[in-house]
Amino acid sequence: MKISVCIPVYNFDVRELVYDLKREIASHSIDAEIILIDDASDEGFKQINNELNNQVSQFILLEKNIGRSRIRNLFLKHTKGDYLLFLDCDVKIDNTDFLKNYLQEITQNREVDVIYGNFKIDSSYSKTLRNRYSVEREIFSGDKTSDFSVFKTVNFIIQRETFQKFLFDETLIHYGYEDFVFAKKMELNDVKFSALNNPVIHVDDTSNEVFLAKTETAMNSLFQLSQNAENEKYIKDIKVFSVAKKMKNLGFIKLFVVLYERFIKKMILKNLLSENPKIKYLDIYKLALLLKIMK
Known part of the structure; x- marks a missing residue:
């Protein structure tokens, strides 16, 4: 072998x-x-x-x-x-x-x-x-x-x-x-x-700034996948995608994006770029990125 x-x-x-x-x-x-x-x-x-x-x-x-x-x-x-x-x-x-x-x-x-x-x-x-x-x-x-x-x-x-x-x-x-x-x-x-x-x-020395940029690229890749109906069976269980899809079906995208941009984006970015980043904030950041692409 x-x-x-x-x-x-x-x-x-x-x-x-x-x-x-x-x-x-x-x-x-x-x-x-x-x-x-x-x-x-x-x-x-x-x-x-x-x-x-x-x-x-x-x-x-x-x-x-x-x-x-x-x-x-x-x-x-x-x-x-x-x-x-x-x-x-x-x-x-x-x-x-x-x-x-x-x-x-x-x-x-x-x-x-x-x-x-x-x-x-x-x-x-x-x-x-x-x-x-x-x-x-x-x-x-x-x-x-x-x-x-x-x-x-x-x-x-x-x-x-x-x-x-x-x-x-x-x-x-x-x-x-x-x-x-x-x-x-x-x-x-x-x-x-x-x-x-x-x-x-x-051995990954990716800075927080670079990782956030990669995260944005990943959300674009996810959206690209979603544009082909054949990919639905592969991506339907990805949490950020399933949540974004539900929000789109309910008509909540515009409201969420406005609230995010006005009230929480600055706070979330400050944390994610700090020495003590919280993964729950990364979840919100990813969702906001995907929703902005989907709208």
Whole structure:
């Protein structure tokens, strides 16, 4: 059984990640390849990662940025593995048996098609809005679960044949919800899923300002999805979307937006940009963004 480790790279130094993976592959004699695809990073990061050219099976440099969905689908063209292990480039390995743990889970649960490994937060950035959101809403607790809703693209392994059937939606070029739709498609088609605590450490130093900008992009992506009726079954359970849709049906959008802009927007932004941001305020911020697009 061969594993292809697939790492989409964008403006990040992936040398430590690659060398840690290579060390485990060698020490346990694992049948694995490492494939890097750089999504048109800045020249400085290309130079930093250039030393990996002879350290991995393939290092592909794209001339133009193709986005989070399309680049993941592209790995099918360049990999040979029976299983594809996807890792975000901004992670670190937390366990010297990281790959071995995945292999053990695959061996013990042959019927499982997709395994999600979870993630931790680098303590250096634990107080930022981005990472507080991860801790409160994204990282699952416990040892195992079969709940597809915990799935994130940061760290997962999938059977090649399964991935070929359920590709990422390439119409989602920008940030937001590509992982949710990908997981929902598989869940609705009864793909066998398991999540276990085999985490990587997510090194995300995104500032509160940048995360709010990404949140706005994500709301635009969600609205884009909603314009295609076929996507309704994938996004209907997203809380901000379901609330926004109810408010639109009740004719409350204009009133909410006016009240938000006049009375609470300034207070919410002040908190979200502070050193002690509250996730409940982020919920209101997201709702206001989506409603303004929908009106």
